[in-house]
Amino acid sequence: MHLADFLSPDQIIAGLTSRTKAQVLDELAAPLVEMHHFLDRSEVSSVLISRESLGTTGIGDGVAIPHGKIADLDHILISAGLSREGVDFAALDHKPVHIFFLVLAPEKSAGKHLKILAFISRLLQDPDFKNSFINAQSREEIWNLINRV
Secondary structure, X not given: OOHHHOOOHHHEEOOOOOOOHHHHHHHHHHHHHXXXXXXXXXXXXXXXXXXXXXXXXXXXXXXXXOEEEEOOOOOOEEEEEEXXXXXXXXXXXXXXXXXEEXXXXXXXXXXXXXXXXXXXXXXXXXXXXXXXXXXXXXXXXXXXXXXXX
């Protein structure tokens, strides 16, 4: 699996400015909605907030992988973001989240969607990848890092 197949440099935010969970979700969704005009911003936000109400996607150790399924989507979309200050995302370990990968999947997908979530989760357990992501100074550095995996 190659993450660069599911996102582009324009879908990376190297300096998230949001301070709340809802704001972060909206900020991460913005480049996807901008690039894919068929997406409805309010629907995307609603789907992501609904998923968060089932249980946090803040998996701990400074990482969150918010995700949701969209009815008219025909392929998986991903955005990534870095918050230097960290965001209270109600993570399982109660620590601020710095690294975000947002995954939008077609409503009828299951296998590929779950494989991507598992792949991202495993990737973020790699201390070298995680440290490189956190210390990246630009969108291009994050893109180059993602493009290598």
